[in-house]
Every structure is written in structure tokens, then in C-alpha cells.
Amino acid sequence: MKVFKAILFAFVSIVIINASANEPEKECVPQSEMQAISQVFTQFSELSKAPFCNDGSANWQLLSSLMFMRKTQFSANMPQSKDELFSGKFAKDWYGYFAARLNRLEAAPECAKGIIAFVRPGIKTMHICPMTFTDRYSSVDRATVMMHEARHQDGFPHMTCTRGARKDVHKACDVNIADGGSYAVTTETYAQFAKYAEGVHPAIKTYSRSAAIIYADEAFENPVRINRSERLLALTKDGKFFSVDTQTGESKQLGNADAIGRIIRRGPHLVIFPEDKTKKAEYIFADGEGKIEQSPSDFVSEYNAQTPEQKSALVDYHIGGQWTAKVYKNSLTMVCDTRGPDISEIQIPDGKEAIGLSYPEGYARESFKIQLLTATGDVFDVNCENKKASVSLAATRLDQRYTRIYKANGVVVGLLDGKLHKLDGERSAPIVTAIDGMISEIVPQQSFEFFNQ
Ligand SMILES: [Zn+2]
Structure with a gap:
């Protein structure tokens, strides 16, 4: 039958x-x-x-x-x-x-x-x-x-x-x-x-x-038409969210955060891994919505069960549509097919030290390629194309040692010493904001006309 x-x-x-x-x-x-x-x-x-x-x-x-x-x-x-x-x-x-x-x-x-x-x-x-x-x-x-x-x-x-x-x-x-x-x-x-x-x-x-x-x-073969716009979300060292116009530098204060730390995306969801390792990783909401208690994924639950010392080993985390990469100081753990059993452990070449992941093309769930920033300023390609994990030196050259790079609203933005820079190949120009020197984390975030009407 x-x-x-x-x-x-x-x-x-x-x-x-x-x-x-x-x-x-x-x-x-x-x-x-x-x-x-x-x-x-x-x-x-x-x-x-x-x-x-x-x-x-x-x-x-x-x-x-x-x-x-x-x-x-x-x-x-x-x-x-x-x-x-x-x-x-x-x-x-x-x-x-x-x-x-x-x-x-x-x-x-x-x-x-x-x-x-x-x-x-x-x-x-x-x-x-x-x-x-x-x-x-x-x-x-x-x-x-x-x-x-x-x-x-x-x-x-x-x-x-x-x-x-x-x-x-x-x-x-x-x-x-x-x-x-x-x-x-x-x-x-x-x-x-x-x-x-x-x-x-x-x-x-x-x-x-x-x-x-x-x-x-x-979940649709033909793209769904959704009216949306993109902003750069900035988290300041004193725990306030701001939206920043990457073209003009204009900033607007949003809600408060319970912690500062690394913010990662799972599609439009935002998840924070706090700098204070006694705190748990969780969903965050930038517009003052409050919190929900649950864990965003199995890995986050696993992470939250760790000791602060164990938690400190994790530098960054990428969640793609069908792959993930956990970044540690000297290595990456990559799963190139989240439905399959294979896990790849890859050392960062030449003993370089990871600072975090970089998204010069923007955060895209369908992409199998992102980049890794290192303490020496070298940039590596992190790649899961054809379900094969690799980490290799990138052709990318940067003029400064940025701690974060994201493309948001058409502008590639680098974060360095609490300030934003507009990147254009090996050149950069400051994006002057009212929160200069105070920015501890950035992440692009979309908003949607239907929900904002
Ligand atoms: Zn079904």
C-alpha cells in the first residue's frame, strides 16, 4: 500500500x-x-x-x-x-x-x-x-x-x-x-x-x-513578498539597545538588556550568550518586550548546563539553515548537515586565535559560507558547501582589527573600540553615532511592515 x-x-x-x-x-x-x-x-x-x-x-x-x-x-x-x-x-x-x-x-x-x-x-x-x-x-x-x-x-x-x-x-x-x-x-x-x-x-x-x-x-519555493526594512541593532556597554541607521549614524534608544554579550541570530530570532558566564544564554528582545524562559535550542540547553569555565571556551556560534559552527579559541566544531551525524573538528590554521564570526555579506540562512576574525587580523573563510567543512585563509584584507563585521541595510559595518566603521574593501570611514565608544555588540535586525502598522 x-x-x-x-x-x-x-x-x-x-x-x-x-x-x-x-x-x-x-x-x-x-x-x-x-x-x-x-x-x-x-x-x-x-x-x-x-x-x-x-x-x-x-x-x-x-x-x-x-x-x-x-x-x-x-x-x-x-x-x-x-x-x-x-x-x-x-x-x-x-x-x-x-x-x-x-x-x-x-x-x-x-x-x-x-x-x-x-x-x-x-x-x-x-x-x-x-x-x-x-x-x-x-x-x-x-x-x-x-x-x-x-x-x-x-x-x-x-x-x-x-x-x-x-x-x-x-x-x-x-x-x-x-x-x-x-x-x-x-x-x-x-x-x-x-x-x-x-x-x-x-x-x-x-x-x-x-x-x-x-x-x-x-518554506516556499517561490519567495514570499514581505515588506520589510533592516536596522543595525547595537547593545551598549551599559546594557541598552539602540537601533542605528547605518547610512546616517542616527541612533534611537530601544529597550534594556539584562546582560551584555555575544548576540547571535537564528533567522530573525536573537539569542544572547552573556559575557557574565554565570548567566544563561537565552532569547532576547530588543524593544522592551521582556523575556521568555525557554531555551532556544538543544545546544543552548547544553551550554546552559555547563560551568562558567566551560562556557568561557565558546567564542561564537553560527546557526545556518542546514548547518552550524561553534567557534572556540583555536578551533571550530562544524556540523555541515544538521540532519546528519557528521561533526567536524577543525583547528584554526597556524594556531591563530578566534575573535568571532564575520558576516560581510550579511547574515543569510541559506549561505554555507561565513568568515572568521582572528586576533592577528587574519580573516578565514568558514565553509560548509557541499556538506564539507573547511576553514581556510581568506583573500579578505581589513584595515583594522574589528571585533564584529556585519552587513546591514546595504552597508558593511565593523565594530572596533565601541565605535562603528563603514567598510569598503581595505578602506574604512567612521560612522559617527551618539553612542560612540559605548557599543559592545552589533547585529542586523529586520522589521516587518505588517507587525509595525
Ligand atoms: Zn506538512
């Missing part, structure tokens, strides 16, 4: 949200709700004789996710975006949509790496993979997974991407967002939650916004 599996890949959702902040019922599902749910999902009939409270079980996770779909409040009006991010096609009644297509939720004992959930056509059972039950997943993540799988009951199989961050990944793309397939549902549910959910913690909304953007940018 030919079995078609509609699957959802986990490139993005390696995230958890503090569920207690956005779940409609704190710790128990009332009996009336249990009864309503078990009318469709009869597997819960036995449990519906009483309220069902959080016992940490898979049943709790499933029921709390269904409750999330039933109870999350959205704005009365949810206008569509001017671009292709949000059409509102799936906005009305998440639970009604889901329950009309699926009537059984089953925890799959195991799944292939990267797979979150799957359904089989014509069968109203959703199989949910173990990863989904970990604390890396929140209610909003699980709700988007459920909506995605429900959409497969209407057809809409995936394709292998031929371009972008998921190039050559089996069933990791849909053709067009306008077709309204499963990845469109994922994108739209995250976007809807980020823009229109009411009474939700702002950091969870920002998280959701970034998740919508990753799917929109990466």
Missing part, C-alpha cells in the same frame, strides 16, 4: 514558550471543556468525567494545546497584510477548522530526525512526534503544528525545495504561499497570533512573529 506521509519539518520550531503566560486555563481543563472536546476527540471520553489538571502527561500537552486553539482571543477585525504574509484565510476558528478534519491525536513513539508530526490522507488521526512534547515546544507552536496537519486533510502535499535555506530538503517547501497549503497555514497562524492575539505577553508575540517570518522566508 502506498502511504503518503504529510510531514512538517522542525527547522524553525526548536523553541519553547512560557506556556503559562498564554494559556487560557492555568492548570486545569474544566469538565465542561473536557466534555466538548471529547465529543470530537473521543479518546478523552473517559477523562471527561472530571476536570483534567496538569499532570505533565502527553494527554495534558494535547488537551492544553486544544484548549489553546479553543480559547485564544483575537482582535475582532484582522485585516490582511499589504504583502503576502497574512491573508486571514485561516483566521476565523482554529479549533473548528482542526476538529472538522481530525478526530484523534496519537503520540508517535519515534520519528525521523526533524519531523514534528504527520497525518495520512483520509485518516483523521494526527501522529505527533516526541520532539513536540518536549519543553522546547509551546502551546502556540503545537497549535500551528495542528493547523498545519489539518490542512493536509484537504490535500496540499509538500515538495523538495530547490533553493533557499531548505534547498534539497525533502518535503520542506510548498510552491506558493497564495496556494494556501500547509506551510501557508503555519505562517499565517504564527503571524495572526503575533499581530492579533489579545492578552498575550509581548515577548511571546515577538517570538511568534519571528517564527512566521522563518516559515515565510524558507
Whole structure:
């Protein structure tokens, strides 16, 4: 028998949200709700004789996710975006949509790496993979997974991407967002939650916004039109975020940070590795949204379990669409295919000492090539093309020993001694800002018209 599996890949959702902040019922599902749910999902009939409270079980996770779909409040009006991010096609009644297509939720004992959930056509059972039950997943993540799988009951199989961050990944793309397939549902549910959910913690909304953007940018064969702009985010030594116009140097103060440190990107998400090694690496939000508690990835959890001394060994960390590189003082640990088992340990040639990664072409998830800055000023190419790890001396020459280099809003910016410089090959010119001498970290960040309207 030919079995078609509609699957959802986990490139993005390696995230958890503090569920207690956005779940409609704190710790128990009332009996009336249990009864309503078990009318469709009869597997819960036995449990519906009483309220069902959080016992940490898979049943709790499933029921709390269904409750999330039933109870999350959205704005009365949810206008569509001017671009292709949000059409509102799936906005009305998440639970009604889901329950009309699926009537059984089953925890799959195991799944292939990267797979979150799957359904089989014509069968109203959703199989949910173990990863989904970990604390890396929140209610909003699980709700988007459920909506995605429900959409497969209407057809809409995936394709292998031929371009972008998921190039050559089996069933990791849909053709067009306008077709309204499963990845469109994922994108739209995250976007809807980020823009229109009411009474939700702002950091969870920002998280959701970034998740919508990753799917929109990466899970479609034809690029999704999104109206966006880019700013350079600067973190000052006294823990304040500023946005800096790289063309004019004009700066605007945003929110505060709990710590200073190395900020890395996972798509639009920002994660800080604090200089104070007693602190944990975590998501950060630059506009004063506050925090979410969960770890952004397995590696971050691993890192946070280390001693301050062990943490100090890590210099930098790159997360690409399908590869990662951990930078240590004299070596790199590279995984050129995050779905495969191979890990490469590479010494930096000639015993050079790493300062950090450099992004003269901008941070791009689909690129397999970045650069490494060293204490002597030598620059190395760090490369995972064709799934082969290499670190080799680059042709790049710099006029000064920058600690960070990023391209943002069309300008290549270097950070040195708390000041910004506009780089042009081997020449540079200062970008004068009101926070000169105070800048400890920079990272480019995009903003999106739909969420800012
Ligand atoms: Zn799917």
C-alpha cells in the first residue's frame, strides 16, 4: 500500500514558550471543556468525567494545546497584510477548522530526525512526534503544528525545495504561499497570533512573529513578498539597545538588556550568550518586550548546563539553515548537515586565535559560507558547501582589527573600540553615532511592515 506521509519539518520550531503566560486555563481543563472536546476527540471520553489538571502527561500537552486553539482571543477585525504574509484565510476558528478534519491525536513513539508530526490522507488521526512534547515546544507552536496537519486533510502535499535555506530538503517547501497549503497555514497562524492575539505577553508575540517570518522566508519555493526594512541593532556597554541607521549614524534608544554579550541570530530570532558566564544564554528582545524562559535550542540547553569555565571556551556560534559552527579559541566544531551525524573538528590554521564570526555579506540562512576574525587580523573563510567543512585563509584584507563585521541595510559595518566603521574593501570611514565608544555588540535586525502598522 502506498502511504503518503504529510510531514512538517522542525527547522524553525526548536523553541519553547512560557506556556503559562498564554494559556487560557492555568492548570486545569474544566469538565465542561473536557466534555466538548471529547465529543470530537473521543479518546478523552473517559477523562471527561472530571476536570483534567496538569499532570505533565502527553494527554495534558494535547488537551492544553486544544484548549489553546479553543480559547485564544483575537482582535475582532484582522485585516490582511499589504504583502503576502497574512491573508486571514485561516483566521476565523482554529479549533473548528482542526476538529472538522481530525478526530484523534496519537503520540508517535519515534520519528525521523526533524519531523514534528504527520497525518495520512483520509485518516483523521494526527501522529505527533516526541520532539513536540518536549519543553522546547509551546502551546502556540503545537497549535500551528495542528493547523498545519489539518490542512493536509484537504490535500496540499509538500515538495523538495530547490533553493533557499531548505534547498534539497525533502518535503520542506510548498510552491506558493497564495496556494494556501500547509506551510501557508503555519505562517499565517504564527503571524495572526503575533499581530492579533489579545492578552498575550509581548515577548511571546515577538517570538511568534519571528517564527512566521522563518516559515515565510524558507518554506516556499517561490519567495514570499514581505515588506520589510533592516536596522543595525547595537547593545551598549551599559546594557541598552539602540537601533542605528547605518547610512546616517542616527541612533534611537530601544529597550534594556539584562546582560551584555555575544548576540547571535537564528533567522530573525536573537539569542544572547552573556559575557557574565554565570548567566544563561537565552532569547532576547530588543524593544522592551521582556523575556521568555525557554531555551532556544538543544545546544543552548547544553551550554546552559555547563560551568562558567566551560562556557568561557565558546567564542561564537553560527546557526545556518542546514548547518552550524561553534567557534572556540583555536578551533571550530562544524556540523555541515544538521540532519546528519557528521561533526567536524577543525583547528584554526597556524594556531591563530578566534575573535568571532564575520558576516560581510550579511547574515543569510541559506549561505554555507561565513568568515572568521582572528586576533592577528587574519580573516578565514568558514565553509560548509557541499556538506564539507573547511576553514581556510581568506583573500579578505581589513584595515583594522574589528571585533564584529556585519552587513546591514546595504552597508558593511565593523565594530572596533565601541565605535562603528563603514567598510569598503581595505578602506574604512567612521560612522559617527551618539553612542560612540559605548557599543559592545552589533547585529542586523529586520522589521516587518505588517507587525509595525
Ligand atoms: Zn506538512
